[in-house]
Amino acid sequence: MPTSQQANLLNCEDITVQFGDFKALNHFSFELEHRELHFLIGPNGAGKTTFLDVLCGLTKVTKGNITFEKDKSIKDMPEYEIARNGIGRKFQAPSIFPRLSVKDNLELSMKQKKGIWDILRATLKNEDKERIDSQLETIGLTEEAMQEAGSLSHGQKQWLEIGMVMMQEPQVLLLDEPIAGMTEEEEEKTGDLLTKLREDCSIVVVEHDMDFVREYSERVTVMHEGALLSEGTMQEIQANDMVKEVYLGQGRVS
Amino acid sequence: MHERQSFFTTKQGVFTILIVILAILPLLMSDFQTNLLGRFLAFAILAVGLDLLWGYTGVLSLGHGIFFGFGAYITAIYITIESSGGGLPDFMMWSGMTELPWLWQLLSNPVAALSLAILVPMFVATLLGFFTFRNRIKGVYFTILTQALVLTMVTLIISQQQYTGGSDGLTNLQTIFGFSLSSPQTQLVLYFLTLIVLTVVFFSSLRLVNSRFGKVMVAIRDGENRLRFSGYNTAHFKTVVFTLSAGLAGLSGMLFVMQIGIVTPTMIDIIPSIEMALWVAIGGRGTLLGPVFGALLANTGSTYFSESFPEVWTYLMGLAFIIVIIYLPKGLMTIGDKLTKKRRGSHANQSAGKPTKL
Numbered sequence: 001m002p003t004s005q006q007a008n009l010l011n012c013e014d015i016t017v018q019f020g021d022f023k024a025l026n027h028f029s030f031e032l033e034h035r036e037l038h039f040l041i042g043p044n045g046a047g048k049t050t051f052l053d054v055l056c057g058l059t060k061v062t063k064g065n066i067t068f069e070k071d072k073s074i075k076d077m078p079e080y081e082i083a084r085n086g087i088g089r090k091f092q093a094p095s096i097f098p099r100l101s102v103k104d105n106l107e108l109s110m111k112q113k114k115g116i117w118d119i120l121r122a123t124l125k126n127e128d129k130e131r132i133d134s135q136l137e138t139i140g141l142t143e144e145a146m147q148e149a150g151s152l153s154h155g156q157k158q159w160l161e162i163g164m165v166m167m168q169e170p171q172v173l174l175l176d177e178p179i180a181g182m183t184e185e186e187e188e189k190t191g192d193l194l195t196k197l198r199e200d201c202s203i204v205v206v207e208h209d210m211d212f213v214r215e216y217s218e219r220v221t222v223m224h225e226g227a228l229l230s231e232g233t234m235q236e237i238q239a240n241d242m243v244k245e246v247y248l249g250q251g252r253v254s
Numbered sequence: 255m256h257e258r259q260s261f262f263t264t265k266q267g268v269f270t271i272l273i274v275i276l277a278i279l280p281l282l283m284s285d286f287q288t289n290l291l292g293r294f295l296a297f298a299i300l301a302v303g304l305d306l307l308w309g310y311t312g313v314l315s316l317g318h319g320i321f322f323g324f325g326a327y328i329t330a331i332y333i334t335i336e337s338s339g340g341g342l343p344d345f346m347m348w349s350g351m352t353e354l355p356w357l358w359q360l361l362s363n364p365v366a367a368l369s370l371a372i373l374v375p376m377f378v379a380t381l382l383g384f385f386t387f388r389n390r391i392k393g394v395y396f397t398i399l400t401q402a403l404v405l406t407m408v409t410l411i412i413s414q415q416q417y418t419g420g421s422d423g424l425t426n427l428q429t430i431f432g433f434s435l436s437s438p439q440t441q442l443v444l445y446f447l448t449l450i451v452l453t454v455v456f457f458s459s460l461r462l463v464n465s466r467f468g469k470v471m472v473a474i475r476d477g478e479n480r481l482r483f484s485g486y487n488t489a490h491f492k493t494v495v496f497t498l499s500a501g502l503a504g505l506s507g508m509l510f511v512m513q514i515g516i517v518t519p520t521m522i523d524i525i526p527s528i529e530m531a532l533w534v535a536i537g538g539r540g541t542l543l544g545p546v547f548g549a550l551l552a553n554t555g556s557t558y559f560s561e562s563f564p565e566v567w568t569y570l571m572g573l574a575f576i577i578v579i580i581y582l583p584k585g586l587m588t589i590g591d592k593l594t595k596k597r598r599g600s601h602a603n604q605s606a607g608k609p610t611k612l
Contacts, residue, residue: 056483083485095480097473104469109484116494122466161480168485 007070009034009202010055010172015064017050017226024050025061026226032172037198039213040206042223043246048206049092051223052174055204056089057082069171084114088170092177094157098150102141102160105149106132109164131167138196139163140189155186159193166197173197175205179212191216222246265460265543272546273453280445285438289513292445294553296510299452301533301545302459303502308531309539310463311495312475313392317400318530320407321375321500323522325507327411328374330424330517331358332367333435337428344426349416357417364431371508372501378403379500383493390489392478404527408519423518427511435515448509452546455502459542471495472540536578538585547586 010032017025025047032038040048053059055066057079066075074082083089097105110128112118136142139159144152149160158178165173178194179187187209194203194216207213213220214234222229222243230240237243261267276295280288300322308314334343335358342351354362361367382403386396411418419425433440462468470491473481478488511517520526529552537548555574559567582588 058483078487079482080485080487083483089483091480095477097469097476097480099472099476100469107466108469108473108481108486114485114487116490119467119470119491120465124466164480164484 008032009069011067013065015054015061015066017054017059018062023226025054028227030221032202032204034202035198036202037194037216037218038204039217039220040204040223041213041220042229046223047226048223049176052089052176052204052206055174056087083168086171087174088165088168088172089174090161090165090176090178092180094154094161096149096157096161096164098148100149101146102149103132103145105160105164106135106167109167111167111169135163135167139193155182158182162193171201173201173203175203177206177208179209187212269456269543273449276449280442285441288445289441290557292441292448292513293510294550295448295452296506296513297533297553298546298549299455300503300506300530301537301549302455302542303499304530304534305539305542305545306459307495307499308534309541310468310471310475311492313492313496314397314531315400316397316527316531317403318503319522319527320404321379321503322507323407324375324378325371325504326511326517326522327418328361328367328371329508329511330427331361332364333427333430334424335362336430337426345419345422346416351416355417368508372504375500375504376497379497380493383496387489387492401524404524408523411519421519423516425516427515430512435512441513444509444513451505451509456542456546463542532575536575536585538587541585541587544585544587
């Protein structure tokens with residue numbers, strides 16, 4: 001599909017999110033291409049998480065348009081519709097179903113018809129099992145498959161949630177600080193996982209860890225006070241004076 | 255866990271043993287005691303339904319008395335009409351009515367009456383569930399709404415004396431399908447009917463919670479937001495479970511009223527509604543089996559205490575509740591775990607009923 005390859009997967013035009021007098025997003029525009037690993041950085045309160053919230057339907061925009069796959073407007077869709085249309089969200093704190101097994105967590109998340117009747121009649125088919133098994137392998141939790149998800153370590157929970165979102169076969173994967181609280185070894189595993197996952201979908205990652213961003217990023221967007229500050233490769237961004245100024249006050253990029 | 259899981263330690267096994275015992279018990283008990291136990295079995299049906307809603311899906315209803323009440327009242331109305339032999343029931347004549355109101359006429363058809371005893375509570379629950387869950391009203395706010403529903407309905411029943419018998423209730427329940435309700439044979443048949451219904455309800459519910467639908471229920475309880483962002487319209491699922499639970503409460507009320515032969519507003523008011531949740535809590539939320547035991551034991555207990563210590567029985571029941579809550583916060587179903595844990599010298603215990611937010 002050469003034509004759809006050229007068009008952007010996701011277009012956000014001039015979106016504003018206002019809470020009372022405070023503008024969490026202020027005329028922010030954003031484009032996402034197919035199969036892209038895109039990092040979002042910026043000081044605390046820059047609006048990064050709010051932006052992810054907007055994309056998955058948790059927060060509604062006050063103004064502006066979001067189009068997905070050329071013509072789908074998602075700004076008025078309920079969360080579950082957005083998810084069904086192919087935008088998957090991984091939350092900052094691991095958000096899984098602790099009392100279900102790891103396998104059951106994936107089974108529920110799997111792309112399938114999710115209406116009442118569909119679920120009532122659902123059985124676990126062989127092809128479903130294979131999909132779950134291969135996802136378990138990708139996130140490295142094959143041995144833990146039958147364990148209650150609540151008993152996993154913090155890092156494993158994060159991978160499980162990423163695996164759950166991937167089971168939805170999303171076109172856009174939204175990740176909020178996926179390596180927060182991880183050991184160095186876990187960080188590396190997560191980075192490899194992201195590189196692998198972007199073969200199947202576009203990924204937007206909010207991240208504070210600059211070493212991690214430097215190592216895995218292609219395109220980086222810097223946000224500040226709800227607006228776009230700069231966009232480019234990590235080198236370009238580090239050379240940008242405005243970015244330096246914003247971050248020097250915070251003492252972050254070095 | 256898998257190595258020595260014999261049938262008799264599974265839920266199915268324990269329940270089967272219980273049912274066999276309950277089937278034999280009438281041989282050893284007086285007619286009065288059998289009748290009493292039959293009513294408790296009806297309560298157990300409601301407890302299973304409430305566990306689906308609260309224990310598994312995490313939605314606490316303190317208004318199940320009203321769904322139970324719909325089942326009981328609608329059945330009682332049918333029985334009253336049949337018992338009056340075509341004439342007007344006494345209380346209607348005293349209220350100056352001259353003919354049967356249309357709603358009552360509809361309920362003089364047994365098929366209509368017995369179906370509506372289940373369908374009306376389901377309809378009310380669907381309506382309430384649809385509007386509350388869709389608007390993200392949940393947790394304690396939903397629970398308060400269910401209490402408000404009880405208050406409204408009970409007030410309505412008491413104020414519409416000419417239709418409902420008011421605070422006296424419906425008391426002249428004599429025959430059903432031509433069989434005398436006071437005869438021990440009829441009551442024995444009803445006892446076994448209730449036992450069979452409970453068995454079917456239990457095994458169907460067990461099947462439901464072990465299916466993918468059941469996993470969705472648990473997922474709603476433990477992470478409704480996550481599930482919504484996974485593509486589920488959780489409001490629909492909650493409405494369906496609420497409706498199912500209300501239907502089981504109606505069924506329970508229907509079987510109950512046939513066995514007690516009277517229905518009054520006090521049986522379906524706030525206090526009984528809270529007691530119903532207590533049966534589930536005492537037995538063990540999210541276990542299905544626990545609530546069955548909870549309903550049977552709590553009611554047997556209160557009967558025993560009220561007969562033996564008429565002055566102080568409510569205190570004794572309260573004490574029993576407190577002891578269970580302190581020592582077995584997750585319900586009686588955790589006794590087994592506690593014992594094995596003691597024997598093995600303590601091991602991380604994570605089983606049974608996650609504490610659900612109230």
